[in-house]
Amino acid sequence: MKHTISVLLQNKPGVLSRVTGLFSGRGFNIESLCVAETLETGTSCLTVVSKGDDAIIEQIMKQLHKLIDVIKVTDITEQEYVEREMVLIRVKAESHTRAEVLRIIDIFRGKVVDVSAKSYAIELTGSASKIKAVIDILRPIGIKEIVRTGIIAMPRASKNK
Amino acid sequence: MGKITGSQAIVRCLEEEGVKIIFGYPGGAVLDLFDAIDQSDFVNVLVRHEQGAVHAADGLARVTGEVGVAILTSGPGATNGVTGIATAYMDSIPLVVLTGQVPRPLIGNDAFQEVDIVGITRPCTKHNYLVSELDDLVPVIREAFHIARSGRPGPVLVDLPKDLVASMLTYPEKKPIEMVSYQPTYQPHSRQIAKACKLIMKAKRPVLYVGGGVILSDADKELTELARKLDIPVTMTLMGLGAFPGNHELSMGMLGMHGTYTANMAVSECDLLISVGARFDDRVTGKLDDFATKAKIIHIDIDPTSISKNVKVDIPIVADCKIALTAMNSWFDAESDFSLKEEAARHAPWFKLIREWTEKHPLSYEEAGDIIKPQYVIEQFDRLTGGNAIITTEVGQNQMWAAQFYKFNQPRHFVTSGGLGTMGFGLPAAIGAQMAFPDKTVIDIAGDGSIQMNIQELATAKQYNCPVKIAILNNSYLGMVRQWQELFYDKRYASTTMDVVPDFVDLAKAFGAVGLRATTKDEVIPVIKEALATDNVVVMDFKIEKEEGVYPMVPAGKANTEMLLV
Ligand SMILES: Cc1ncc(C[n+]2csc(CCOP(=O)(O)OP(=O)(O)O)c2C)c(N)n1
Numbered sequence: 030m031k032h033t034i035s036v037l038l039q040n041k042p043g044v045l046s047r048v049t050g051l052f053s054g055r056g057f058n059i060e061s062l063c064v065a066e067t068l069e070t071g072t073s074c075l076t077v078v079s080k081g082d083d084a085i086i087e088q089i090m091k092q093l094h095k096l097i098d099v100i101k102v103t104d105i106t107e108q109e110y111v112e113r114e115m116v117l118i119r120v121k122a123e124s125h126t127r128a129e130v131l132r133i134i135d136i137f138r139g140k141v142v143d144v145s146a147k148s149y150a151i152e153l154t155g156s157a158s159k160i161k162a163v164i165d166i167l168r169p170i171g172i173k174e175i176v177r178t179g180i181i182a183m184p185r186a187s188k189n190k
Numbered sequence: 191m192g193k194i195t196g197s198q199a200i201v202r203c204l205e206e207e208g209v210k211i212i213f214g215y216p217g218g219a220v221l222d223l224f225d226a227i228d229q230s231d232f233v234n235v236l237v238r239h240e241q242g243a244v245h246a247a248d249g250l251a252r253v254t255g256e257v258g259v260a261i262l263t264s265g266p267g268a269t270n271g272v273t274g275i276a277t278a279y280m281d282s283i284p285l286v287v288l289t290g291q292v293p294r295p296l297i298g299n300d301a302f303q304e305v306d307i308v309g310i311t312r313p314c315t316k317h318n319y320l321v322s323e324l325d326d327l328v329p330v331i332r333e334a335f336h337i338a339r340s341g342r343p344g345p346v347l348v349d350l351p352k353d354l355v356a357s358m359l360t361y362p363e364k365k366p367i368e369m370v371s372y373q374p375t376y377q378p379h380s381r382q383i384a385k386a387c388k389l390i391m392k393a394k395r396p397v398l399y400v401g402g403g404v405i406l407s408d409a410d411k412e413l414t415e416l417a418r419k420l421d422i423p424v425t426m427t428l429m430g431l432g433a434f435p436g437n438h439e440l441s442m443g444m445l446g447m448h449g450t451y452t453a454n455m456a457v458s459e460c461d462l463l464i465s466v467g468a469r470f471d472d473r474v475t476g477k478l479d480d481f482a483t484k485a486k487i488i489h490i491d492i493d494p495t496s497i498s499k500n501v502k503v504d505i506p507i508v509a510d511c512k513i514a515l516t517a518m519n520s521w522f523d524a525e526s527d528f529s530l531k532e533e534a535a536r537h538a539p540w541f542k543l544i545r546e547w548t549e550k551h552p553l554s555y556e557e558a559g560d561i562i563k564p565q566y567v568i569e570q571f572d573r574l575t576g577g578n579a580i581i582t583t584e585v586g587q588n589q590m591w592a593a594q595f596y597k598f599n600q601p602r603h604f605v606t607s608g609g610l611g612t613m614g615f616g617l618p619a620a621i622g623a624q625m626a627f628p629d630k631t632v633i634d635i636a637g638d639g640s641i642q643m644n645i646q647e648l649a650t651a652k653q654y655n656c657p658v659k660i661a662i663l664n665n666s667y668l669g670m671v672r673q674w675q676e677l678f679y680d681k682r683y684a685s686t687t688m689d690v691v692p693d694f695v696d697l698a699k700a701f702g703a704v705g706l707r708a709t710t711k712d713e714v715i716p717v718i719k720e721a722l723a724t725d726n727v728v729v730m731d732f733k734i735e736k737e738e739g740v741y742p743m744v745p746a747g748k749a750n751t752e753m754l755l756v
Pocket residue numbers: 584585586587588589611612613614636637638639640641663665667668669670671
């Protein structure tokens with residue numbers, strides 16, 4: 030099963046390679062990985078999506094926590110959460126498909142961020158399933174290039190918060 | 191306070207951390223550092239190869255429990271140390287390794303003798319640092335010692351750019367170390383302790399399975415108390431030997447690939463396995479699906495990643511072994527329902543079975559007239575040193591025979607590369623141990639192959655008056671590999687014979703050491719006696735039975751009950 034794991038870490042030189050080295054060295058899989066600073070200077074939040082049975086995910090969590098620079102590890106998938114990914118897609122848009130592409134983008138609340146005679150570059154955010162749906166629909170029209178950020182995620186606030 | 195150089199600050203910092211002996215090798219990037227060390231009170235041991243420096247620091251750490259320190263130069267000096275660092279990492283040995291680095295402005299430019307040693311050692315250190323700001327220098331070294339010795343110990347490397355070490359700084363006051371992201375768990379959960387103890391009181395066929403963690407946390411007394419209080423038989427891993435007296439009636443000896451028949455049978459048949467400071471390594475468990483299948487498992491370990499990594503456990507206890515065992519002992523002391531008599535009565539049929547196994551297949555070997563059997567040599571060392579010598583080993587058959595036939599009665603007396611299995615470890619480790627305890631007998635049980643891997647350290651031993659005794663069990667083979675070829679490759683001995691081997695007696699003399707040789711059984715005892723009475727480095731060349739095997743043996747991937755016996 031897929032798990033989204035959130036890792037709070039000290040923003041020290043080499044910390045990212047400690048994390049990725051751990052995954053490659055122990056044969057854990059990385060589906061996507063995102064990292065950026067938090068509000069506190071000196072700490073970053075890393076979101077990694079990995080696949081594995083419960084025992085593997087348990088090891089991943091423990092091994093991450095064992096890294097000296099890691100402050101906190103949470104398996105977001107264990108609770109209610111929101112996840113988002115952003116994609117930039119350059120899709121073919123020639124005279125006969127231009128209108129259709131715009132309609133599709135509109136349905137998914139995407140934005141056109143660059144226009145040329147033969148293509149649109151569009152920006153889209155959403156859950157993994159939404160992104161997949163957009164890609165599936167646009168693919169027959171012709172996707173020329175795609176860049177994805179990978180997933181970031183956050184637990185939902187409990188009701189009384 | 192006046193300013194001092196970075197290297198003087200490092201020296202002061204090492205003094206504060208209680209360091210007395212340093213193992214190292216100089217070079218351009220650490221000229222300043224060695225200059226400062228030369229003007230300090232440290233004993234500075236100049237080895238002959240950087241691997242030797244790290245192994246020697248490791249040997250010192252294993253016998254004393256203190257942090258071992260090695261100082262290497264940049265580039266090849268640092269890379270030569272990597273095997274030593276990985277060896278310490280696999281066995282959780284506390285080390286601080288200081289490496290020189292090219293000056294900061296040159297880093298990343300492929301400068302002369304530049305290597306990214308922090309990148310190279312990231313997967314084989316507990317943590318590592320490249321110090322890039324002068325203000326960080328002393329705090330980082332303090333943190334390195336803290337990390338190395340706390341929690342599950344391990345080696346920490348600190349890479350020191352040359353210009354930084356030569357800069358002037360004001361020495362910072364010592365402050366308590368606070369690290370939000372590193373807080374090892376020492377205290378066990380009291381509920382887990384109670385659960386474990388209740389389970390122990392129900393067990394009919396319990397086994398204590400003891401690893402190196404018990405030695406690292408100095409918990410041997412607490413462990414012995416628990417075993418005796420509850421009448422539980424004990425088996426030890428290679429790293430755990432000495433945690434419980436080897437000649438005690440509750441000891442079943444080592445388990446695993448070359449463990450005793452009794453220990454392996456007991457683990458397969460037990461109904462409760464109490465694992466303390468061990469990590470269910472594949473050399474211990476054999477085929478995982480068949481390991482301790484009838485048992486509930488209690489696992490005490492300071493490292494949460496060790497728990498349920500290979501074998502799912504029923505009661506995990508994340509804690510320091512000593513604190514957890516103390517808590518268990520107190521729990522039983524306070525428990526009115528508990529009595530040793532009842533425990534012993536309940537376990538009586540279990541001990542009967544255990545005795546039967548030992549009678550059926552004791553640890554043994556076949557005599558062969560005049561020919562020297564390696565097991566006999568180890569037995570004689572055990573007898574003639576009263577089981578009280580510090581034994582280091584190389585790797586291979588020699589290591590396993592030492593583990594099987596020397597009865598370790600105290601912790602921190604068996605120094606062996608368990609996790610990495612590093613040939614060439616034993617001699618430098620013996621030097622480290624001897625530097626720490628000049629008055630103890632230190633013996634390196636060696637193979638003819640392994641000893642050639644760091645033979646140059648004989649010169650170090652000689653220079654620093656370390657009267658280590660090296661016992662080469664000379665079978666003219668890379669014996670352990672040959673044994674696998676004999677059993678699993680139709681006796682095709684590919685690359686396991688060395689046609690040219692030095693005359694070890696002459697070689698010893700060339701180093702200013704004493705060389706002795708035994709070629710027949712009756713020469714063994716006189717050679718050992720002479721060696722033990724000699725106040726010099728001694729190399730003993732025991733020409734042993736060439737094709738002797740180590741038994742019992744669990745073939746790789748087989749269940750522990752499928753042992754090949756003598
Ligand atoms: C550095 C290193 N290289 C290779 C090995 C693989 N290896 C394990 S045991 C062994 C043979 C050791 O031969 P020797 O030192 O003569 O010991 P013996 O088994 O004959 O007692 C070898 C090559 C190793 N453990 N370490």
